[in-house]
Each structure stands twice: as C-alpha cells, then as structure tokens.
Amino acid sequence: MVTQREVAKKARVSIATVSRYINKVGYVSPEVKSRIKKAIKELNYIPNLVARSLKLKSTEIIGMIFPDIENPFFISLIKGAEETARKHNYNIMLCNSENKPEKEQKHLEMLKSRLVGGMIIIPSMSFKRALYESLNNENVVFVDRSAGLENEVCLKLDNRKGVAIAIDYLSARL
Structure with a gap:
C-alpha cells in the first residue's frame, strides 16, 4: 500500500504538505497541488481511512x-x-x-x-x-x-x- 511518505517523496514536498492537501486544511500553492495530484495518480495512492479515523x-x-x-x-x-x-x-x-x-x-x-x-x-x-x-x-x-x-x-x-x-x-x- 502506497503511503503519504511515498507521495511526498515523488512530489518533492513534505509529508505535512501532502497531509494538508489530502485533508484540505491550510494553504498549498497551485503548483504544489499539481505535483501532489500527479504523484497520487501515478502511484495510485488511496488514503487509509482506518488510520485516519483512529487518529x-x-x-x-x-x-x-x-x-x-x-x-x-x-x-x-x-x-x-x-x-x-x-x-x-x-x-x-x-x-x-x-x-x-x-x-x-x-x-x-x-x-x-x-x-x-x-x-x-x-x-x-x-x-x-x-x-x-x-x-x-x-x-x-x-x-x-x-x-x-x-x-x-x-x-x-x-x-x-x-x-x-x-x-x-x-x-x-x-
């Protein structure tokens, strides 16, 4: 299963930035959003809702x-x-x-x-x-x-x- 860490590495951003993008919290620039979106698509990332709900x-x-x-x-x-x-x-x-x-x-x-x-x-x-x-x-x-x-x-x-x-x-x- 692909993690946020792998998405962050591919998009060349921090894990916190990927988290902000996924959770729609805080500011993420349009250019960075585009890189994260591309990385998510290429890696076929699916958020782990169980982990999120526990947190x-x-x-x-x-x-x-x-x-x-x-x-x-x-x-x-x-x-x-x-x-x-x-x-x-x-x-x-x-x-x-x-x-x-x-x-x-x-x-x-x-x-x-x-x-x-x-x-x-x-x-x-x-x-x-x-x-x-x-x-x-x-x-x-x-x-x-x-x-x-x-x-x-x-x-x-x-x-x-x-x-x-x-x-x-x-x-x-x-």
Whole structure:
C-alpha cells in the first residue's frame, strides 16, 4: 500500500504538505497541488481511512438508526439524509431496528464502537430512554421522537402543518 511518505517523496514536498492537501486544511500553492495530484495518480495512492479515523477518533460516516425499512416515510428520510450527507463528503450507515428496542441497542453499540462522526436516530415506538442516556448529545440528532434527554437535539416533524400546507396548495389549484 502506497503511503503519504511515498507521495511526498515523488512530489518533492513534505509529508505535512501532502497531509494538508489530502485533508484540505491550510494553504498549498497551485503548483504544489499539481505535483501532489500527479504523484497520487501515478502511484495510485488511496488514503487509509482506518488510520485516519483512529487518529481523529471519528470517521466520515453518520450512523442512522430507524424503525422500519419498509415504511415509505422512513425511506424518504433515508434518501434525503444520504443525498445531503454525500454533499458534505459523508456516508450513511443504515441500521434498521424493526421497531425492536433490543435491536436498537445492538445498533447503537455497534455505531459507537465504529467511531461514527455522528448519529441520526429515529427511536422505535417502544424505545427505552435509558438506552440513550450514555450518548454524547453533541453529535446525535433524534428525528420525530424525543428520547427525553437533557440538551438533546430533536427534529420534530409537524405532520398536521404539512397536511394543512398540502390542502392550501390543492385548494388554490382547484
């Protein structure tokens, strides 16, 4: 596997400069960018995301726990999350709890162990608040159902208002 050290040597720059280029942090001159890009292509360099995630203690993955993969409502939320995540260079790891708190717990433990960058959680109908009490709320967003935690971020969907907007729209056209 090709390393940043080899890319730096071929591009005649420091490893720190290669790191800044790859991570898009700090200034790298256009001429140096061109040399690094050429070296990466010639060496077929692929960044080691595992090493990066261990160093940063995070990944470019957002875990998403939802209660029912067959429900069109959740499918549309998943599609929207995936499209938006992609725009920000994140990937979504999907976890279907099948409305079972025990599956929700297993997914939560797995996501925490994988060092995901954040979580979007749509709790099951019969979730247990204690399940979420150990979460660090700053990288967690609950959707549609609150977990009842202090300082949680919860996006509530206003279905009543949504239907009212739909009726207003249709009545204006009829």
